[in-house]
Amino acid sequence: MPQNNELERTISRPSLPARRSIQCSTGAPRREIMALLLAAVASSAFGGQPTAPALRVLAAGGVGGRNWYAEMASDGSIGLEYSDLYHHDNDFKRTLEASDRRLSTVRIAVANAEFLQLPANITRKMVTIDASALRLTVTLGNKSHSVFLYEPEELARDKRAKRFLAVWNALFEGVPDRPPW
Numbered sequence: 264m265p266q267n268n269e270l271e272r273t274i275s276r277p278s279l280p281a282r283r284s285i286q287c288s289t290g291a292p293r294r295e296i297m298a299l300l301l302a303a304v305a306s307s308a309f310g311g312q313p314t315a316p317a318l319r320v321l322a323a324g325g326v327g328g329r330n331w332y333a334e335m336a337s338d339g340s341i342g343l344e345y346s347d348l349y350h351h352d353n354d355f356k357r358t359l360e361a362s363d364r365r366l367s368t369v370r371i372a373v374a375n376a377e378f379l380q381l382p383a384n385i386t387r388k389m390v391t392i393d394a395s396a397l398r399l400t401v402t403l404g405n406k407s408h409s410v411f412l413y414e415p416e417e418l419a420r421d422k423r424a425k426r427f428l429a430v431w432n433a434l435f436e437g438v439p440d441r442p443p444w
Contacts, residue, residue: 317404320335338361386418397415
């Protein structure tokens with residue numbers, strides 16, 4: 264049994280040297296990771312659950328004069344708008360109720376697709392005029408990232424396009440009158 268002095272020296276000595284350059288697999292600095300962990304611990308200590316950063320998604324897509332716009336608010340509700348340049352009687356606007364399931368599905372898709380690391384533009388080298396085009400803007404907490412995907416049909420094998428479309432499809436899952444992509 265060590266004496267109190269020995270015990271204090273043993274406890275006060277770190278077992279591993281501190282390393283300031285440690286980063287997580289997503290590239291976030293150790294300081295940010297520690298801040299998130301401390302916030303979660305503090306929240307749990309005071310009886311609350313750790314809260315995820317607010318998530319908002321804006322989506323726009325169109326081809327040949329037909330355009331879809333959608334905005335998912337941080338509560339999971341969606342404002343959806345469709346306009347047809349040639350057939351205005353098909354235009355509509357509607358709001359879908361808040362959905363925890365939708366919010367969770369989109370949040371998981373954003374994380375799994377590593378959407379915030381996608382390039383701003385995903386296109387082929389040679390593009391067709393008047394082809395379909397999609398844009399997603401994801402805001403997670405205080406970080407926002409927009410990605411433009413041109414000709415998704417032609418980029419079916421592109422891994423970046425697949426990641427983009429995973430988030431797009433999660434957003435529009437179960438939405439009536441959804442875009443065709």
